[in-house]
Amino acid sequence: NLKSFITYLNIKHKIPYERLTGIFQDMLNVQISQGCVENTLEHFKVKCQPFYQQILSIIKTSKWIGSDETGIHVDGQKWWLWVWQNLLGSYYVVSSGRGKQVVDKHFGQDYWGILVHDCWSAQLNTTALLGHQLCHPHLIRDLNYLIETSQSKWCYQMKQLLLSSERAQTKIWWNSFNENIRQQVIDQYQSKLIKLLNQPLSAIKEIATIQKRFKKHQTKILYFLQYSDVPFHNNFSEQAIRNAKIHQKISGGFRSIAGAERHAIILSVIETCKKHKLNILNSLKQIYLGTFSFDVVPE
Numbered sequence: 001n002l003k004s005f006i007t008y009l010n011i012k013h014k015i016p017y018e019r020l021t022g023i024f025q026d027m028l029n030v031q032i033s034q035g036c037v038e039n040t041l042e043h044f045k046v047k048c049q050p051f052y053q054q055i056l057s058i059i060k061t062s063k064w065i066g067s068d069e070t071g072i073h074v075d076g077q078k079w080w081l082w083v084w085q086n087l088l089g090s091y092y093v094v095s096s097g098r099g100k101q102v103v104d105k106h107f108g109q110d111y112w113g114i115l116v117h118d119c120w121s122a123q124l125n126t127t128a129l130l131g132h133q134l135c136h137p138h139l140i141r142d143l144n145y146l147i148e149t150s151q152s153k154w155c156y157q158m159k160q161l162l163l164s165s166e167r168a169q170t171k172i173w174w175n176s177f178n179e180n181i182r183q184q185v186i187d188q189y190q191s192k193l194i195k196l197l198n199q200p201l202s203a204i205k206e207i208a209t210i211q212k213r214f215k216k217h218q219t220k221i222l223y224f225l226q227y228s229d230v231p232f233h234n235n236f237s238e239q240a241i242r243n244a245k246i247h248q249k250i251s252g253g254f255r256s257i258a259g260a261e262r263h264a265i266i267l268s269v270i271e272t273c274k275k276h277k278l279n280i281l282n283s284l285k286q287i288y289l290g291t292f293s294f295d296v297v298p299e
Contacts, residue, residue: 073253
């Protein structure tokens with residue numbers, strides 16, 4: 001119970017070692033050292049390792065996966081926390097790099113489904129056999145900037161098209177919606193997109209740049225309409241990666257590479273338990289006792 005509680009407070013609630021020792025002394029009248037906390041977390045890392053690898057296998061059985069990355073501090077240096085996630089789990093990785101080599105090493109180039117992400121090159125170059133979907137809020141953020149600064153009509157029209165397509169997805173995938181009409185609606189949106197993309201480039205450099213980017217990735221903009229359950233946004237990944245910013249605010253950076261990697265492993269298990277509506281503290285106890293398992297039905 002004690003070791004599970006230590007791990008729960010440190011990983012889930014980001015409470016640093018020194019505060020943990022104070023909490024146990026003040027609330028439970030139990031004296032533990034920072035070395036005890038370190039040893040406990042290392043023990044749980046070993047216990048969680050099989051489930052960590054299982055999580056990656058679990059999420060890669062799904063139709064879609066979202067991915068994102070954010071900067072963290074490890075031993076005074078800038079590193080990156082990556083996440084690949086969907087409704088079945090969250091798989092975290094820490095790396096000194098932000099390029100395609102990280103994807104190749106940790107995620108692989110054998111995913112059969114759809115990858116949802118922003119326009120970062122490493123994500124764009126990740127193999128996703130069914131296709132890619134770009135995050136609409138990221139695209140709209142760039143469009144809004146040019147609407148405000150340059151009063152761009154093209155950016156306004158593109159923004160309205162994206163927003164309209166988002167609302168349409170819910171309607172065209174109602175159970176009673178006619179399949180032929182659904183495809184007609186999707187084709188109409190694609191035609192509107194192509195019409196916008198074929199307009200002459202703006203004389204303003206920033207607008208022309210975003211026009212070229214949209215045209216280059218046109219197959220990744222409205223791809224979500226082909227499916228009822230593929231999101232048009234990467235909000236779930238951004239929420240998952242927010243763990244790093246919360247950790248940074250409360251505990252600062254990581255002292256060592258080993259500590260950061262350990263955090264990613266245990267965090268992956270905890271966040272996946274959360275998605276399966278499992279009690280986190282009880283799950284940690286089961287992991288410690290060797291009686292834990294993920295009961296997952298792939299999509």
